[in-house]
Structure formats: structure tokens, C-alpha cells
Amino acid sequence: MTAQDVTTALPPPGDFSTVEALVRTLSGQASIGIFLSDPEGRTLYLNERLRRIAGLPVVPTPGECWRNALAPEDHDPICSEWSGATNAERSFSREFRFRRPDGSLRWVMAEAFPLRSGGGPSGGYVGIVRDITPRQLALDALHASEERYRTLAQQSPHAILVHADSAILFINEAGARLFGLATAHPIEGRPLWDFFPKEFLHDLPLAEAAPSPSVERQLVRPDGTVIDVELTAAPVMFDGHPAVQILGTDITERKVIAGQLHRAKKMATVATLAGGIAHEFNNCLTAIMGFSDLALPSLVPDSRVHGHIQQVVLASKRARDLVTQMLMVGRQADGAKQPLSLDILLKETLRVLKMKLPESISLREWIPGATNPVLADPSQIHELCLNL
Structure with missing residues (x-):
């Protein structure tokens, strides 16, 4: 292995013209946007990659060229922060959007650092700009998906609770009703154990690829009522982080x-x-x-x-x-129904009843006479008379 001292090949401290030449040479083929600015923040140079990201012309106007490409909603706050950073000679780091001439938006992450010679004042800034549009689109899609999830979950008749690290991240209205939780006070963000005994949600089976088996648990609500609940748990991504979703059914x-x-x-x-x-x-x-x-x-x-x-x-x-x-x-x-004379049936019933009663009890009959026949089951009428 051989080594060569290249110290003398580097530009001397404070030689910013040489630094600019070096940056121009290295940034021409870079896969990220690179720019140089003077101490007041005016652009001196930007590479081809940054020009393409921002949609700037082939020969951009010097000075505020990349700031001219800012999306209208981001222009004033970003320019204000950039001016504040250059005035205070401090670093700058921010996410924002470029609006290109074709109307499309590109999300970028920009970072800029002051160029100093020893402990002296800033001699300008060197900055890098990364295109984070794919990441931002993925985040937007994730947020939209989670918003749809929240909407569907709120409309679900089943109780849905999402938690991570023993903290409640989400619970729908059906869940608050089922578990007897008062929605007048914040629930999301609070520990699970503020509302549930540890054994209620402890050791629920989780299945990565298929629905986990359901588990039956008994819960005492805050008002003292006892309910039987069927619980099913599954791993989910919530707000971009792993969590556990619990589906509960009364x-x-x-x-x-x-x-x-x-x-x-x-x-x-x-x-x-x-x-x-x-x-x-x-x-x-x-x-x-x-x-x-x-x-x-x-x-x-x-x-x-x-x-x-x-x-x-x-x-x-x-x-x-x-x-x-x-x-x-x-x-x-x-039961077979047949025409019956109630007076005859009543006399037979009284005769049987007299045989069952003790001698200390006597019965006296008073049956006016023959009655009109009725259609009924004799055994049921007999039992009815005995019960009376």
C-alpha cells in the first residue's frame, strides 16, 4: 500500500474562489442539488441537478434564482427563514416545495452551512438539496389511508382500539360505548391501564399473516356492569409506526x-x-x-x-x-278437544279433591245446574279446576 500527501493540493484556508471552483467541479455530476451563495444569501452557483429539480431555465437568473422557484405557499416563510439564517450566520435546514413551470410540485430537503475561515465571519454558504418527493408522496398516501381507516373505524358497529407501548392511539365511538369510557375526557394518548385491568388485554394472540384466534374475556365497566367480550388482535401500522389493533364484540x-x-x-x-x-x-x-x-x-x-x-x-x-x-x-x-259439560266435570273434580283433603277441611258444593257444553281438553280443565 502506498500513500501520498495531498495537503498542498487543497486550497489554502480562506481561498473561497478555489473552494467555489472545487465545488463546481465536484457538483457537476452529483446526484443531489448543490448551490453556493454569498454571505447575504444571494445565489452564486447551482448545479445541473438542482436546476432540474426546481425546473429553472438553462441559464438561471443569479441572485434569488432557487427562491424564485418556491411554491407560492412556501415562498414567504422560507425566504424569511433563509434571511434569518444568513443574517445570524447559522445553518439552515428546511423541507419545502418547488413549483416547476409545468405546474408540478417537487418536495425537497434543503440544508446550507456557512463557509468560515477559522473563527472569522461567514464567507458565504454551501448548500445541498435532496428531492424527497417520492417519500412525501408515500407519506401523503399513508396519511390518506389512515384518514380513511379512521373514517371507516368510526362508522364500524364493532369496537376498535389501537394501542402501542401500552398507550391508546385510537378508539372509535363503538369502542367507547362498549367499554363504558366517557368520551367527554381525552382517551387517546392515555395509558391502557387507566381504563382496563392488565389481565383483560394481556397475552392476546397475534397473527402476522392471518387473523388471530378470538379470545373471550369478561370486563367490569366503570359503572359496575359486567359484560362478556370477544377480542381479536392484529398487528397494524398506525401513523407510520407499528401498533396493535383490537376488535371487540359484545x-x-x-x-x-x-x-x-x-x-x-x-x-x-x-x-x-x-x-x-x-x-x-x-x-x-x-x-x-x-x-x-x-x-x-x-x-x-x-x-x-x-x-x-x-x-x-x-x-x-x-x-x-x-x-x-x-x-x-x-x-x-x-291434546284432544271434545264437548264437555263443566258441571259434571266439576263434580268429579270435587269428589277427587275431597278424598285428598284432610278430615279437618270440608267442602260444600253449589252448582246451579246443567251448563252449556264447551270444546276443551278434559285433562287440562280438570287440572285447572284442581289448581283453583
């Missing part, structure tokens, strides 16, 4: 309905079991009623045993009606 009513459905299924099972028992019991009643009917003709009509057997027959008929009701519960039979 499933309290759904769980109540699911519980009711579960109980209904259990009742259906019980009804099926009751139907099976009713069929077996009906077989027993058939034997009781059959043998009672066979025994009655062989007994003295007014004897005590004859009356007992008649009560067995009546009780068996009532039991048969109860079996019919059990089959109706099990959806295995429909």
Missing part, C-alpha cells in the same frame, strides 16, 4: 341466548324421557282399568267394594289423562 346477549338454548335442549331431553316413562305407565294403567272393568259386574252394585272399584276406575282415567299431558310435553301426543 357477546353478553349471545351467551345468554346460548345458555337458554342449552337449557331448552336439556328440557327437550327431559321431555323425551317423560314421554318414554308415560308410555310405560300407560301400559300399567291399561291393565288396572281392564281388570277393574272386569271386576265390577261380579260385585253387588251398592256394595262398598263396588264403590271402591269405581273410584279405582275414575283415578285410572285421571292418570290416563296425566299420561296424555306428559306425552304432550314430550311432543308425542296432542
Whole structure:
């Protein structure tokens, strides 16, 4: 390896004419814009790249040439800041826009530094200008996308919450309602744990490429009400930074309905079991009623045993009606309606009721006479009378 001392080849300190020549030579092929100005900020030189960025003519007017290309909205504030920097002999750094002759806008990042000899006054400025239009367009597209996201999220009926580093970045109105948060006070920017217990949002599964599995959690709102919430989390970019989006759905009513459905299924099972028992019991009643009917003709009509057997027959008929009701519960039979005389049915009901009551209670009947027939299920009317 060989080395050569090139110190003598560099321009001596304070030789700004040589510096200008060096800058002109190096900047001719540079991929960024470069300019030189005098101590008052008037342009002495700009390279071809800056001329193309700003859309200046081939032979630009010296002095304020690059400032003449500023977008009208940026002209006054940028010129004011540039004058302030040159007057104070300090560096200048700013983003702004050039409006080119064809009407297009180019975003640039400009930086300028004073040229000094030792600790003396500024002998002018050297500046660089980078075209940041692609980056700015990407940022504008990102901001527009985020604005659309905010608009859609605010209109969503589902709760949407975005957070990063344990701080709330965004929550829509549906989320504030679901979680019981008062919107009268600022929510965004505050810590998550001001509103939620740590175990509520802790360790939610995140899926990079596909929706993450949902998790059911129970939340106690600030007003004390308890709700069941289904949460789904996913990574998102928000304001240009990674964040976590949480989608929340109130499933309290759904769980109540699911519980009711579960109980209904259990009742259906019980009804099926009751139907099976009713069929077996009906077989027993058939034997009781059959043998009672066979025994009655062989007994003295007014004897005590004859009356007992008649009560067995009546009780068996009532039991048969109860079996019919059990089959109706099990959806295995429909109640049959038939013409009934309520006075006769009421007398039979009172006779059964007297047998069930203790001796200390007496019943007195007062039935005016025959009533008009009605169309009804005898077992249901009998049960109704007993309940009364």
C-alpha cells in the first residue's frame, strides 16, 4: 500500500474562489442539488441537478434564482427563514416545495452551512438539496389511508382500539360505548391501564399473516356492569409506526341466548324421557282399568267394594289423562278437544279433591245446574279446576 500527501493540493484556508471552483467541479455530476451563495444569501452557483429539480431555465437568473422557484405557499416563510439564517450566520435546514413551470410540485430537503475561515465571519454558504418527493408522496398516501381507516373505524358497529407501548392511539365511538369510557375526557394518548385491568388485554394472540384466534374475556365497566367480550388482535401500522389493533364484540346477549338454548335442549331431553316413562305407565294403567272393568259386574252394585272399584276406575282415567299431558310435553301426543259439560266435570273434580283433603277441611258444593257444553281438553280443565 502506498500513500501520498495531498495537503498542498487543497486550497489554502480562506481561498473561497478555489473552494467555489472545487465545488463546481465536484457538483457537476452529483446526484443531489448543490448551490453556493454569498454571505447575504444571494445565489452564486447551482448545479445541473438542482436546476432540474426546481425546473429553472438553462441559464438561471443569479441572485434569488432557487427562491424564485418556491411554491407560492412556501415562498414567504422560507425566504424569511433563509434571511434569518444568513443574517445570524447559522445553518439552515428546511423541507419545502418547488413549483416547476409545468405546474408540478417537487418536495425537497434543503440544508446550507456557512463557509468560515477559522473563527472569522461567514464567507458565504454551501448548500445541498435532496428531492424527497417520492417519500412525501408515500407519506401523503399513508396519511390518506389512515384518514380513511379512521373514517371507516368510526362508522364500524364493532369496537376498535389501537394501542402501542401500552398507550391508546385510537378508539372509535363503538369502542367507547362498549367499554363504558366517557368520551367527554381525552382517551387517546392515555395509558391502557387507566381504563382496563392488565389481565383483560394481556397475552392476546397475534397473527402476522392471518387473523388471530378470538379470545373471550369478561370486563367490569366503570359503572359496575359486567359484560362478556370477544377480542381479536392484529398487528397494524398506525401513523407510520407499528401498533396493535383490537376488535371487540359484545357477546353478553349471545351467551345468554346460548345458555337458554342449552337449557331448552336439556328440557327437550327431559321431555323425551317423560314421554318414554308415560308410555310405560300407560301400559300399567291399561291393565288396572281392564281388570277393574272386569271386576265390577261380579260385585253387588251398592256394595262398598263396588264403590271402591269405581273410584279405582275414575283415578285410572285421571292418570290416563296425566299420561296424555306428559306425552304432550314430550311432543308425542296432542291434546284432544271434545264437548264437555263443566258441571259434571266439576263434580268429579270435587269428589277427587275431597278424598285428598284432610278430615279437618270440608267442602260444600253449589252448582246451579246443567251448563252449556264447551270444546276443551278434559285433562287440562280438570287440572285447572284442581289448581283453583
